[in-house]
Amino acid sequence: MIQKILIFLLLLGVRPIPFAWGKRVDTVISETNEIRAHLLFKQLRCVVCQNQSLYDSHAEIAVDLRNLVRKQIQYGKSNKQILSFLVSRYGEFILLKPVFGLHTMILWSSPFGVLVLGSICTWYYWFKKSDHTTPELSHEEERTVNKILDKLD
Structure with missing residues (x-):
């Protein structure tokens, strides 16, 4: 009977309360190490959320990565060692x-390239376009324009 009720609730879109499954929490370390850990969390990206730092993310992998950083701090590793360990494990994406x-040169130089290209296009559009002179009217066209102007007066 309970299975039928649960299936019925799931079909209706009602989900069980998340804390019923025992959500994992972060490990606790000393206050000074925690401040250091928070600074590292703000430098690292959650591999699931992609545009959130570990500090802001609530994903399970973020909890695991935060715990990993805390353990590395407890082992006495420096910030540089922790960052290089995570980069070696997850790549520079983290x-x-x-x-x-050299491999990120395009990423860093692209804003300047776009600015230079935009300046060249703007210069070409404004200055080269104004160099064009208007074509001369033929004698017949000039007579037609003069007749029209005479009729208007």
Whole structure:
């Protein structure tokens, strides 16, 4: 009978309360280490949410990554060591601010390239377009225009 009620509720779109499954929570460390961990969380991207930092994300993988960072801090690793460990494990995608290097040169230089290209296009549009002179009227067209102007007066 309970199974039928649960199936009926699921078909209606009613979901069980999430805390009933025992949601995982972050581990607790000392206050100074926690501040250091929060600074690292703000530098790292959640691999599920993609545009959220670990600090802002509530995904389960974010909880795991936060716990991993806290454990690394407890083991006495420096911030640089923790970041390099996570980059080696998840790639540079995990960093919210990409590193400046040869492989990211296009990413960093594209705003300047767009600005230069836009300036060239604007210059060409405004200055080259005005260089064109209007074509001369033929004698017949000039007579026609003069007749029209005479009729208007």
